[in-house]
Amino acid sequence: xxIAILHGPRDLRIEEQSLNVSQLAPDEIHVKTIISAFKxxxxxxxxxxxxxxxxxxxxxxxxxxxxxxxVLAVGSAVKRVQVGDRIVxxxxxxxxxxxxxSGSLARVPEGVEPEDAVYAHLYALSSLCYxxxxxxPGENVAVVGVGVLGLGAVALGxxxxxxxxxxxxxxxxxxxxxxxxxxxxxxxxxxxxxxxxDTFTRGAGIDLVILTANPWPAYRTALDIxxxxxxxxxxxLLGRGExxxxxxxxxxxxxxxxxxxxxxxxxxxxxxxPKNSVTGETEDRFSADRAAEHVLDLMADGKLHxxxxxxxxxxxxxxxxAYEMAYRREKSMLGVIFEWQDA
Ligand SMILES: NC(=O)c1ccc[n+]([C@@H]2O[C@H](COP(=O)([O-])OP(=O)(O)OC[C@H]3O[C@@H](n4cnc5c(N)ncnc54)[C@H](OP(=O)(O)O)[C@@H]3O)[C@@H](O)[C@H]2O)c1
Numbered sequence: 108x109x110i111a112i113l114h115g116p117r118d119l120r121i122e123e124q125s126l127n128v129s130q131l132a133p134d135e136i137h138v139k140t141i142i143s144a145f146k147x148x149x150x151x152x153x154x155x156x157x158x159x160x161x162x163x164x165x166x167x168x169x170x171x172x173x174x175x176x177x178v179l180a181v182g183s184a185v186k187r188v189q190v191g192d193r194i195v196x197x198x199x200x201x202x203x204x205x206x207x208x209s210g211s212l213a214r215v216p217e218g219v220e221p222e223d224a225v226y227a228h229l230y231a232l233s234s235l236c237y238x239x240x241x242x243x244p245g246e247n248v249a250v251v252g253v254g255v256l257g258l259g260a261v262a263l264g265x266x267x268x269x270x271x272x273x274x275x276x277x278x279x280x281x282x283x284x285x286x287x288x289x290x291x292x293x294x295x296x297x298x299x300x301x302x303x304x305d306t307f308t309r310g311a312g313i314d315l316v317i318l319t320a321n322p323w324p325a326y327r328t329a330l331d332i333x334x335x336x337x338x339x340x341x342x343x344l345l346g347r348g349e350x351x352x353x354x355x356x357x358x359x360x361x362x363x364x365x366x367x368x369x370x371x372x373x374x375x376x377x378x379x380x381p382k383n384s385v386t387g388e389t390e391d392r393f394s395a396d397r398a399a400e401h402v403l404d405l406m407a408d409g410k411l412h413x414x415x416x417x418x419x420x421x422x423x424x425x426x427x428x429a430y431e432m433a434y435r436r437e438k439s440m441l442g443v444i445f446e447w448q449d450a
Contacts (some may be wrong), residue, residue, distance in 0.1 A: 109447075110201035111426055114167045116156030117434065119427050128205060133184035136212075138194065139203045143423075144173035144225045145443035148254050148321070148343070151433040157348030171200035171445075175215070175225040179203075188214060195227045195399060200426065202447045213399040216407040222414035222444060223406045226259070230413060231398035232372070233259030236317040236340040237267055238393055239376045240368075244268030247308045251295060251329050252320030253280035255441065256342055258416060260317045262287040263402075266410055269315075272307050274300075274328065276320075279438045283416055295328045304332055312337065319343050323352045327361075335365045342372040417442035 108126045113119050128137045150170055153163070178192045185208045188194055193215040198204050206212070215224040233256050242248070246269055250260045253275040264271035265288045272291040273284030281292035291307050293300060304313060312334025318325060321343045329339050346352060357363070375391045391397070405411040418441045421429050432440050 108201060108203045109423060110199065111170050111423070112167050113153060113170050117154060117430075119154065119170065119430055121424060121426060126203060126205065128180065128203075131180055131182040131205065133182040134208045135182040135205050136178055136185055136188060136208055137180040137203070137205050138174075138176040138196070138198070139179050140174055140176040140198075140201060140447040141193070142175050142221055142225055142447065143171050143200045143445045144175075144229070144255075145429055145433070145445065146171065146173055146229060146255065147433050147440070147443070148256065148319070150430070152321075152344065152348050154430045154434060155348055158346075160344065160347070169199035169201070172197040173225050173229055174198040174200070175221050176203070182208075184208075187212065193221065193224070195224050195403075197228055197395070200423065200445055202423070211396055213396050213403060216403055219403060219406045220414060222417055222442075223412055224403060225444070226255070226413035226442075227399040227402045227406075228395060229255055230259040230263065230402040230411070231395055232256060232342065233317075234263055234267075234398050234402060235376060235393070236260050236319075236342050236372045237263065237269070237315075238398075239372050240315050240317075240338045240340040240370045242267060242269065242315060246270070246314035247272070247311060248315045248317060249274055249304070249313045249329075249332055250284075250289075250317045250319065251325050251332075252318060252343060253284050254319060255413075257317070257319040258283060258287050258441070259413070260319065261289045262411055262413070263405075264288070265290070266405060270308075272304065272313075274332075276325075277438045280441075283441060286415065295325065300328075300332065314338070315340065317342065318345075321345060321347050322349045323354070323356070326356065327354065330361045330365075330367060333365075333367055336367070338368045338370055340370045340372050413442065417444055419443045421445055423447050 248269040251274045273289040274295040316329040316339045318329045
């Protein structure tokens with residue numbers, strides 16, 4: 108099988124590795140990848156050799172974690188999937204693999220296109236930005252940073268009952284946000300930002316900011332535009348691979364006196380849904396896979412189309428080209444699909 112391995116900064120190679128599928132353990136699943144999607148923010152950071160993320164592997168390392176494949180075989184005890192099912196997983200960019208049934212996966216419902224479904228776990232993370240911040244229908248939400256995760260938050264907002272304004276650092280990305288259903292879009296360095304947001308919210312202010320950009324100026328914008336006592340969901344890895352910060356991120360006037368809540372969007376939101384008292388089940392009601400199932404249901408209902416913003420499709424052998432484009436921060440690049448089927 109083929110797998111993308113990063114050997115060091117900007118040293119990505121497609122390699123051949125052996126995979127023994129002759130005898131699956133009872134809880135194993137053999138999957139053939141159809142497509143995988145580029146998670147630009149995280150993947151680019153790894154590719155550039157930006158600051159190490161705690162818990163992430165060192166070099167040489169796999170890359171990618173949005174994979175859509177077909178189940179080729181299952182072990183004798185597997186219950187979650189059957190041969191022939193299409194599943195989305197958080198497996199790396201690779202042509203086939205064997206995973207445990209207990210690993211992260213969600214079945215793709217009938218009628219959902221692969222190029223939509225492959226974004227299920229990324230959009231599940233976008234949905235966690237709302238959920239973890241106790242979003243209420245009707246709130247005004249600003250999404251700062253318009254990459255894949257930001258556009259997921261933009262697209263989900265109206266479905267959740269939010270009024271959404273996108274804040275980008277390029278007009279190209281504002282066009283994309285409009286296409287994904289943003290009610291408004293502004294450049295984050297607009298000199299009249301405060302006034303325009305005031306008009307957008309009819310004076311009520313931005314209740315929740317979803318921050319998906321790493322640079323510190325984006326963080327400063329987030330704190331400056333949220334209303335007093337508002338919340339900022341931070342899904343970005345602040346400062347990763349960016350210039351050092353030149354201001355106090357928790358200054359009294361920006362943070363303390365305005366009563367702002369900063370929320371780290373990582374891991375689970377299980378505290379919102381304690382153990383089920385009837386079944387005794389301890390699973391997080393909105394685990395990554397449950398949230399991905401929700402996103403897939405919205406796709407099946409025809410309400411969510413991440414594929415409409417696919418800008419590039421590459422055969423896996425051309426993967427380095429895609430990473431180099433991300434390295435150059437090409438704004439026209441957004442949804443990038445890697446195709447794993449050899450003709
Ligand atoms: N918390 C988690 O569990 C988790 C999981 C996955 C990913 N992440 C992180 O989430 C973030 C978003 O991922 P992504 O793939 O969507 O990343 P992305 O493609 O880099 O999106 C961020 C966007 O924000 C833009 N931006 C930068 N500064 C800005 C500013 N001042 N105002 C407005 N926009 C600005 C960036 O533009 P430039 O390219 O010009 O900088 C980029 O287009 C990344 O930091 C990623 O590492 C977190």
